Amino acid sequence: MIRDVEVLVIGGGPAGLCAAKAAADSGAHVLLLERDDTPGGQLVKQTHKFFGSERQFAGTRGFQIGEMLVDEINAHENIELMTDATVLGMYEDGIVTVLKDEKHLKLRPVKTIIATGAAEKFLTFPNNDLPGIYGAGAVQTLMNVGGVKPADKVVMVGAGNIGLIVSYQMLQAGVEVECVVEALPNIGGFLVHASKLRRAGVPILTRWTVKEAYGNGKLEGVILCQLDDKWQQIPGTEKDVPCDTLCLAVGLTPLAELAWQAGARCEYIRELSGHVPICDENLMTTVEGLYCAGDVSGIEEASSAMVEGRLAGYAVAVALGYDVENAQKEVDAAKAELVELRSGPMGGKIRAGIAKVEQKRGEA
Amino acid sequence: MLINDGIPTAEDLAKVLPSEERLNKGPIAITECFQEIACNPCVAACPHHAISMEPDINATPKVDPDKCIGCRVCVAKCPGLAIFVVDMTQSEGTAAVTFPFEYIPVPEKGQLACGLNRAGEEMGWFPVLRAVSGGKKNLTYMITLEVPKELAMEVRNIKAGGYRDGK
Ligand SMILES: Cc1cc2nc3c(=O)[nH]c(=O)nc-3n(C[C@H](O)[C@H](O)[C@H](O)COP(=O)(O)OP(=O)(O)OC[C@H]3O[C@@H](n4cnc5c(N)ncnc54)[C@H](O)[C@@H]3O)c2cc1C
Ligand code: SF4
Numbered sequence A: 001m002i003r004d005v006e007v008l009v010i011g012g013g014p015a016g017l018c019a020a021k022a023a024a025d026s027g028a029h030v031l032l033l034e035r036d037d038t039p040g041g042q043l044v045k046q047t048h049k050f051f052g053s054e055r056q057f058a059g060t061r062g063f064q065i066g067e068m069l070v071d072e073i074n075a076h077e078n079i080e081l082m083t084d085a086t087v088l089g090m091y092e093d094g095i096v097t098v099l100k101d102e103k104h105l106k107l108r109p110v111k112t113i114i115a116t117g118a119a120e121k122f123l124t125f126p127n128n129d130l131p132g133i134y135g136a137g138a139v140q141t142l143m144n145v146g147g148v149k150p151a152d153k154v155v156m157v158g159a160g161n162i163g164l165i166v167s168y169q170m171l172q173a174g175v176e177v178e179c180v181v182e183a184l185p186n187i188g189g190f191l192v193h194a195s196k197l198r199r200a201g202v203p204i205l206t207r208w209t210v211k212e213a214y215g216n217g218k219l220e221g222v223i224l225c226q227l228d229d230k231w232q233q234i235p236g237t238e239k240d241v242p243c244d245t246l247c248l249a250v251g252l253t254p255l256a257e258l259a260w261q262a263g264a265r266c267e268y269i270r271e272l273s274g275h276v277p278i279c280d281e282n283l284m285t286t287v288e289g290l291y292c293a294g295d296v297s298g299i300e301e302a303s304s305a306m307v308e309g310r311l312a313g314y315a316v317a318v319a320l321g322y323d324v325e326n327a328q329k330e331v332d333a334a335k336a337e338l339v340e341l342r343s344g345p346m347g348g349k350i351r352a353g354i355a356k357v358e359q360k361r362g363e364a
Numbered sequence B: 001m002l003i004n005d006g007i008p009t010a011e012d013l014a015k016v017l018p019s020e021e022r023l024n025k026g027p028i029a030i031t032e033c034f035q036e037i038a039c040n041p042c043v044a045a046c047p048h049h050a051i052s053m054e055p056d057i058n059a060t061p062k063v064d065p066d067k068c069i070g071c072r073v074c075v076a077k078c079p080g081l082a083i084f085v086v087d088m089t090q091s092e093g094t095a096a097v098t099f100p101f102e103y104i105p106v107p108e109k110g111q112l113a114c115g116l117n118r119a120g121e122e123m124g125w126f127p128v129l130r131a132v133s134g135g136k137k138n139l140t141y142m143i144t145l146e147v148p149k150e151l152a153m154e155v156r157n158i159k160a161g162g163y164r165d166g167k
């Protein structure tokens, strides 16, 4: 049996939650699907306070923002939230298939918003398959959701925000963080996060990398080494650092497969960290009625993911004819908010990525 | 340099340190936030409207030395844990330094804690004057340490745990 759905939102992270609420507030009926057993996406494990402005709940801890958003969703009579529900496929005839409780559901949505977020990247070096080498996301989940101390002594790879924040949270959990290594000449994450780690005694080594890992059956240490300005390892700079865990925070890549499968045009855009759907200014892909919001259309932040969710949700409401005047106002407000969030020097990369998306759109 | 090791340089600090004259008048907030990021909770946090950001959310914060009374409210509110309050009038030879703290155990008033500088180096053992919670939801503590005056612009953290009792 095929179930008809007015607005389908895929993914219950900050983008999906805000998209569902915006569409439902305007009067649309929304089905929100989340593959995990709890909604919240990345927010569930973010125990640090968020940046941004008041409108994006700055100063509040990530998991608390998630709880607030989820409470609003649960209380909303126009939204049905289904957890443990994984979207498996989207077809060109508009049918969406879902795995829920070992059953296959078929949906026929009028409008769909994809908000599936991103996946972690990995790094290649000898012995990178030893037990004890993890992605930063896994370590953060173990620690902040599972309540498990994930390591005794760790080396972190990557000085972007994720590497810096997860290192800090490991210190809070009583883990010894030996150092953070970063191949780039500069720290990529917020410098306030870097300074906070540094004044707790954690060295941040820029222009260093992992040469290899070693251990008998499990990780026992890593050999680090310095890089020259051509990214070549400098012989003789090797440093042996014993540790039981190596944590990789070397970037995320958008989970855009569903959009791809549905026939939306996707392009590789380096600044957005992977293959992303080409969307218009209302976040609609090249497939009529199919929208994308959050990290799935370019790796950014929870603050912008929430605003993108709102933008897509209200844009869908306008398209469906719900509360059009107000919804259009909200669409415009969200666009202005995104421009502001992305206007600083840290927004340079995302601005370049969006410019490329616009250029590709023009080429079509 | 700050951008490749996380340690602000004397040049960075010169941009935010209050004048000696102002420091000698009483406690004042110092925002060690040097990068233009989209963030502004400090502005809203100050009940005395002493923190401003111009032209927009990406600018770095500025503390008005005449408006700031050193009340410490902003210290726990800043998500970057980048605001400190320094009181050079604590006593003849000492200053009180307040900083945000998010580790356990939290020291108790009267205990001695090992002070750390911006590079995490140990600076000696100093008495804790206050350990105040930012609240049930905020969860950040504000610790005030009494340090010799010459270390007031050095000590910015303490080592978590191992606190000693008494003088
Ligand atoms: C350590 C760390 C620290 C961060 N700190 C900050 C910060 O301080 N400030 C900030 O603004 N941002 C921060 N971020 C970034 C922020 O968390 C992300 O940008 C944001 O969560 C993206 O939101 P999203 O909704 O697009 O994706 P996600 O939060 O990843 O949510 C996607 C959801 O979709 C679900 N899903 C995926 N595929 C399917 C499917 N096929 N079917 C059903 N459900 C599916 C996933 O289970 C997930 O719940 C941080 C991220 C990390 C990892
Ligand atoms: S210490 Fe008090 S008065 Fe000074 S900036 Fe902070 S909140 Fe405002």
Ligand code: SF4
Pocket: A192, B031, B032, B033, B039, B040, B041, B042, B043, B060, B061, B077, B078, B079, B080, B081, B082, B083
């Ligand atoms: S709240 Fe903190 S991190 Fe944010 S701008 Fe103000 S001082 Fe900087």
